[in-house]
Amino acid sequence: MPEVYQPKIVAFLCNWCTYLAADLAGTSRLKYAPNVRAVRVMCSGRVDPQFVLEAFARGADGVLIGGCHPGDCHYQEGNYKALRRYELLRRLLNQMGIENDRFRLEWISAAEGERVKTVVNDMVEKLRVLGPRVPVRRKEVA
């Protein structure tokens, strides 16, 4: 059987919603693609664009940010800031040769374990279509 390409996804998940949803998916024993490395952050608004770039620079095939639905942010407007940064960063990544499907922002509440499964499975499928990324060249001298 030919080996299936396993894309690596770094997921920054909000402590108050998407991380709990991923937890729920686990306790509900939902089966989904094992390609996600979850990083818990206090808010999607905490995700510095540098985190996303670093993930790509270190070889992630995709980056997922999970936050609370609009209006539901634990800190009032962190997810709106995340959305603004996401929209601008997506445009910048495009210019850098990183396709839209590699970078995704999703609103997933603590009750939506099923949605975690759908989003991750869908993202893995799209990343398989895109194939592995060209690695980032490191410096000549440290």
Next chain:
Amino acid sequence: MKPAIAFYWCASCGGCEEAVVDLDEALLDVVNAVEIVFWPVALDFKVKDVEARPDGSILATFINGAVRTSEQHEMVRLLRAKSRVVVAFGVCAQLGGIPGLANLSDAKGIFAEVYRDGVTPQRLHRHNGHALALPEFFDTVSALDAVIDVDYYVPGCPPTPNIVRDAVTALLGAELPPKGAVLAPDKALCEQCPRKETRPEKLLVKEFKRVHQVVADQQTCLLAQGLVCQGPATRAGCDARCIRGNMPCTGCFGPTSRVRDFGAKVLSATASVIDGNDESSIAQAMNGLPDPVGTFYRYSLPSSLLGRRLE
């Protein structure tokens, strides 16, 4: 014996050389205090003069410009060996600078664009038994510290006279700054901005505008007027010269010491002030930002986390 000093330029526009001359009378004091042993733009020394010197015999070499050809690559390695201190002078040497935007393309793409349907330079030319070789043109432009070890950085496009003067004073002083230091204040430009007081507590922008689209008010915060001013994330030290000229900061002094990727940080600061909570109003605001890489990585693409466009 006076300490030996050298200057070299790589992929640059010559503005950094101007910045040295812009020291005016103070330049004479510098020249009196040192012996200049190599400075291609101004003095007639040859590469073999440098090669003939013992290793480490030059006190300090100031290198401006990014590294994009094999000749520059060889020269900076030679100068590194001969110098006790290497200073990346100006933002092109520090972070890659404007020439670094070529990292959105590669050698083939650039040659196709520049020499379209014309004569493309050949690396090796033979004529009457003589051969003339051109340096290799790399696919990727690098900041200086990606090629050699760099001791200090003098930021700016070009470094302003006060920064150059302070840097020279620091290097000639009894106690050298810590290795790797950027010789400029480690705080954001907004701190030095003459319009600081006019920056609103809650800054929100409905629509970004490009400089040619508006006549900016001369007193109030440029970011609050919808111009992409990079002061919030850019290192201070230039005395806000562009702002005094009613132009927004484009980030030529690079980041402060806490930031790894300058463009990402400016992008973050810029996106945060957008007055909109849904895709369509955010997209509307971003109409004035047609070129995020050219705006946020204007001077720093080679030293960014990704470094170049990935194919």
